[in-house]
Amino acid sequence: MMAKKNLYRALLLLSFLAVNAGIIYGLAAAWSFLNTGADKSAILHIGGTIEQAYQPKIIWTIEGQRGRKISKQALGELEKDYLNAWYVKNIALNSYDQLGIADYYTEDARKQVNNLVQNNQDNHVRIATTTLSHHPQLEFYSLDGKLAVLTDHNVVQFEKVYIDGTLVHQQRTLHSYQVILMLEDGFWRIRQMVKIPNPDETENEPKQLSFDTKKWRGINYYPKDNPWNMFGRTFDESYIQKDFRTINTMGLHSVRVFVPFEVFGGASVKEEMLAQLEKLLDIAKEHNLKVLVTLFDFYGNYDLMDWTLTHRHAETIVSRLKSHEALLGWDIKNEPDLDFESRGKDNVLGWLSEMAKQIKQNDSIHPVTIGWSTPEAAVHLANEMDFVSFHYYEAPENFTERFLALKDSVYDKPLVLEEYGKSSYSGIWNLFSNSEDAQASYYEKMQTILTKEQLPYFIWTLYDFETVPSSVVGRKPWRKAPQKYFGLIDSEGKEKPAYRIIDGKRKGTTN
Incomplete structure (x- = not known):
């Protein structure tokens, strides 16, 4: 009987202590909240x-x-x-x-x-x-x-x-x-x-850049086995060494590479990614190649509240690489005009204009451009760019007229054909109406025009790819299939007929 009484007393005491502990904890938490404020x-x-x-x-x-x-x-x-x-x-x-x-x-x-x-x-x-x-x-x-x-x-x-x-x-x-x-x-x-009032300050005159685009002959680059995913765990120096050696052997002078915004860490650029990009430029230097860096790939949020995050992304990369001997220039964004409808034309253009200012504040030496998807889109912000870039994937017969119209619109701005090419895909989705020979014929016609107009260029692309991410062209097979066959070299490493059209050293036209 006495044992039961002692047990009841112990339980009552423990209950009393637990209740008081809860009250004290609650008061302490409330006091802390009132003194520090809610979670911001x-x-x-x-x-x-x-x-x-x-x-x-x-x-x-x-x-x-x-x-x-x-x-x-x-x-x-x-x-x-x-x-x-x-x-x-x-x-x-x-x-x-x-x-x-x-x-x-x-x-x-x-x-x-x-x-x-x-x-x-x-x-x-x-x-x-x-x-x-x-x-x-x-x-x-x-x-x-x-x-x-x-x-x-x-x-x-x-x-x-x-x-x-x-x-x-x-x-x-x-x-x-x-x-x-x-x-x-x-x-x-x-x-x-x-x-x-602002203090009186004399604005510095913008520096006159000295660069010559006329001899730019280059290629848009992704490794064969991991296109659109070359940084991070898949980064392989040995493949890049081999590919850049091949590009140099072809008589090309430059490559264009792409920085995926989210993969690189957004505003907080990951040191691993930045070091890999820097290593890529080191390898380019070894093979006498220059690199045009596209700073924003797979980015589509132009909202004003997001601007400062993109500025920190660009600032980190530009500040790190601006003194590199292999750096050719900065391409702000790949095909931003494709976002006009979904994001608003004014939003996209406002972001691009401010980003150009931000880049030039951090690097006053290298030229800045935007990779527009068509000649017609490239008139936007032309006066704010150091050279005007555009892409073209249509018939060679229509190129000259559209190019000259752009040239007249931008006056004396240097022009660069930043992407062009033709797929050699022949299959059910185009009724087997294409071939590698047709691809070579396309390049032969385009190279004749580009030589005549003295227009610098970047080819799309070095390799055929076995896989193309849905994030690039969507899931529709009639769009994905052709995208796999734009290369000058097939997925097994064999040179296609188009390779011989571009191979300047073999033809003795490396300049």
């Missing part, structure tokens, strides 16, 4: 950290800062919350959703944001906007670490203004701001942000 990524519904969605370039100046010297960690926290404040405001202006504003603006400051957003909503105005770069100078950091004053010089911002869903205005602006921030409940919050 959850607030903004972005499925990850804000840093994964918004990465404008930021360069700090802390020399001459007054007050307490700021630590690297404290500066990092200040930077993070300051950029987050810009991000949540951009979201609010675009969607009228003000979640997150309370975390990054003090009470008085968020009233101003709320009034602005409400006024826009009442007038059916929506502003899609993002900042592209910041140059904050820390003016003051208080002794208690709870007050910071900075001047953000030359903030580059791009915005599109919509009224009732119709785009009425878009612009790229440059402004400077005086900003006061307070540390409250674990967040740096903007207390005041005032636009101030």
